[in-house]
Amino acid sequence: MRRPRLRAGHAVPAWLAAAALAAVPTWELWRERWELQYGEGSFEIHGCVGVLSGDEWPLSTLRDDLSRVVETAEGWAVPALAVLLGLLAYVRDTGREVVGRRVAGLLVVTAVVEPLVPMYTVPGGCLETIPLLSADWFRAVLGSWGSNQLCLLSAAALVYAASRTAAGEEPVAAATGTAWRRPVAALADYLVVVAALRLVVEPAWSLISSDGIWPTWFGQGLLGRLGNVLEARARPEELLALFTLLLYFWAQHTLWGRTLGKRLLRVRVVDARTGERLGAGRAALRTLAFPFLAVVPDIGLVLLLAGGLAAFLDAEGQVLHDRLLGAAVVRTRHTTGDPHAPDLP
Numbered sequence: 255m256r257r258p259r260l261r262a263g264h265a266v267p268a269w270l271a272a273a274a275l276a277a278v279p280t281w282e283l284w285r286e287r288w289e290l291q292y293g294e295g296s297f298e299i300h301g302c303v304g305v306l307s308g309d310e311w312p313l314s315t316l317r318d319d320l321s322r323v324v325e326t327a328e329g330w331a332v333p334a335l336a337v338l339l340g341l342l343a344y345v346r347d348t349g350r351e352v353v354g355r356r357v358a359g360l361l362v363v364t365a366v367v368e369p370l371v372p373m374y375t376v377p378g379g380c381l382e383t384i385p386l387l388s389a390d391w392f393r394a395v396l397g398s399w400g401s402n403q404l405c406l407l408s409a410a411a412l413v414y415a416a417s418r419t420a421a422g423e424e425p426v427a428a429a430t431g432t433a434w435r436r437p438v439a440a441l442a443d444y445l446v447v448v449a450a451l452r453l454v455v456e457p458a459w460s461l462i463s464s465d466g467i468w469p470t471w472f473g474q475g476l477l478g479r480l481g482n483v484l485e486a487r488a489r490p491e492e493l494l495a496l497f498t499l500l501l502y503f504w505a506q507h508t509l510w511g512r513t514l515g516k517r518l519l520r521v522r523v524v525d526a527r528t529g530e531r532l533g534a535g536r537a538a539l540r541t542l543a544f545p546f547l548a549v550v551p552d553i554g555l556v557l558l559l560a561g562g563l564a565a566f567l568d569a570e571g572q573v574l575h576d577r578l579l580g581a582a583v584v585r586t587r588h589t590t591g592d593p594h595a596p597d598l599p
Contacts, residue, residue, distance in 0.1 A: 268416035269341040275409035276333035318475025321371035354417020358410040365406035442515030543575035
């Protein structure tokens with residue numbers, strides 16, 4: 255099957271049209287905020303008692319954090335900015351097909367994830383949420399697909415087609431092949447950390463805490479909870495959670511150059527010049543650059559997303575904090591020709 259391709263003269267207008275389509279979720283979000291702020295979308299509830307959320311760990315934890323990421327990305331027009339950065343790479347002729355695939359993939363993921371993160375309530379109920387992954391939840395997710403998804407998917411199609419305008423050019427492969435492995439590894443590490451906090455740290459803290467049995471604090475998202483660490487109302491358990499999070503990444507990157515998630519996806523962090531593991535100091539700085547920025551109040555996620563967007567203009571697909579620290583995320587290679595040989599330690 256022949257893949258879509260646009261004529262060279264139509265490429266730039268297609269990129270600009272894709273940017274406009276990708277900005278639709280941002281317009282919709284700010285329109286809703288405007289209506290709520292000025293009373294057009296206000297509502298009142300009288301005599302209603304219900305359960306707003308349940309402890310469906312770890313799905314509720316992931317849902318809460320993803321909702322914060324998606325809202326921040328849409329509020330700051332990250333999909334549209336990604337398209338414009340892709341256009342810049344296209345004009346500069348910097349791996350245009352690779353960049354096009356990255357941008358299109360980001361738009362598709364945003365379109366798919368957005369309907370997954372809201373808390374859907376039972377129709378006619380009283381603030382009772384629909385259980386995650388239930389049949390009613392899947393129906394609610396499918397029913398929430400609308401103009402945002404159509405615009406983002408259309409923008410992805412335009413970007414993909416526009417990135418393949420130069421007839422006769424050989425497809426360019428990603429230099430490191432880590433574009434999709436990095437976010438999947440990050441998701442795996444996230445689940446490992448959440449499990450450790452819930453199954454190990456939380457019970458241990460409940461034994462030494464003066465409050466007795468500690469409520470299921472880690473059943474909710476980490477981003478909002480850990481944001482209190484940098485504010486005056488930080489609690490000891492929040493400091494403990496942040497310490498556990500930082501220790502998880504720093505210790506493994508220092509000792510082995512990869513976390514459990516990276517080991518699963520066969521990638522590792524190395525010195526960009528020597529290919530060796532990072533030292534303890536640079537590993538600590540890299541650790542702080544990712545999870546610590548994410549919990550800075552108000553602007554943390556914005557800075558983190560901005561650093562990620564820099565990967566669209568990098569031939570190796572490296573994020574900003576890796577480039578600043580002289581680090582690189584690369585595929586794990588085998589020392590023998592046997593594809594089933596164990597990975598390097």
